[in-house]
Amino acid sequence: MSGLVDGRVVIITGAGRGIGRAHALAFAAEGAKVVVNDIGAGADGSETGESPAEQVVAEIIAAGGQAVVNGDDVADWAGAENLIKTAIDTFGGLDVLVNNAGFLRDRMLVGMSEGEWDAVIRVHLKGHFAPLRHAAAYWRAEAKAGKTVDARIINTSSGAGLQGSIGQGNYAAAKAGIAEMTIQAAAELKNYGVSVNAIAPAARTRMTVGAGGAMAESMAAPEEGFDAMAPENISPLVVWLGSAESKDVTGRVFEVEGGKITVAEGWRHGPSEDKGDRWDPKEIGPVVATLLEKAEIPTPVYGA
Structure with missing residues (x-):
């Protein structure tokens, strides 16, 4: 296989x-050696007792590939460190970290509990930072030892993080943080x-389908033809970003849906006075009005 x-060597969380x-x-x-990380949680982060990572590893091995299961909690400091260690101990190193794990606890901000906020911020934002931190420490040590490092980190933000999403304030805040942490x-x-x-x-996943309403309808699989919402449509870009070819691309956020790839353009300096x-x-009112007339209109929040 090549x-x-x-x-x-690639780690993929969730x-x-x-x-x-x-x-x-x-x-x-495409020939990578894969660490398949998953704790088998439900779409809301609850324990299910399932081991889906083992099934994925079995599929890869059956197809002639190399893979290993890791069940660490990526938002746990020691667990994230052990995740990186699993790749190094099993395959002799680490080249790519794909941070993907997460879950939802949707609610309007006015009714959201502290626990619902903390749980989502923890799994998404800390669950990205902790593996990134331990992987970066490994690569820094390799570089300082004089070894050539050609490594990649691919984080997972969301349209909710870039534009906001009604009823997902915790998730949107976490995903916005991930986009900034990437830069x-x-x-x-x-x-x-x-x-x-x-x-x-x-893409269509347990989280998006479970959202209900118009979102669920838009995520439904078509009866025939190209399935624009299939999760498999997202992966070609991620594989390329994990390859040697992407060496000169960094600090970017890409929106991807179906066959469409878009470079997101985030916060930047706009009109000023x-x-x-x-x-x-007393002088501010007219100044702000003039600046807003010159500025681009923000992309509407999803669901607003």
């Missing part, structure tokens, strides 16, 4: 189902031979 990522599973199979099909990490890790990018995917002195509050 392909675009032949021989590269790889037991949905988009993560599609990533694992796609990387393996931050790209700048900090570049000198160690690590590129960092993120995707904001739209400099008085050259401290403003009087």
